[in-house]
Amino acid sequence: MALALAIATAGVVQAQQPYPSQFANQWMNSCVSSCQSNALYKDRQGVCAPYCTCIVQEVQASVPLEVAMQAEKDLANKNNNSEAVQRVNKVTHQCQARFAPQQAPTRQSKTR
Secondary structure: OOHHHHOOOOOOOOOOOOOOHHHHHHHHHHHHHHHHHOHHHOOOHHHHHHHHHHHHHHHHHHOOHHHHHHHHHHHHOOOOOOHHHHHHHHHHHHHHHHHOOOOOOOOOOOOO
């Protein structure tokens, strides 16, 4: 999914500067848009807003702003394995498990 779906990580809550509201709002809007256009969530678009809210809130609570911004830069540069991206992905996966678990693919039965 798009960057917004990857903006999250769990960890020890740290004392940090609050995120600018514009920054968080951009993440939220991007996340919801990406979620709603993702084929995996075609029939479950109602999970997009709570899922994205989880990501934005958890990132703000557990990832310093400079790390989240570095993750955004790394993703734009296709550096998907950086430490910053991994920290953010950790929260994304936790929120996905909570709000948007993957559904097993349905098997199509063949008729004879």
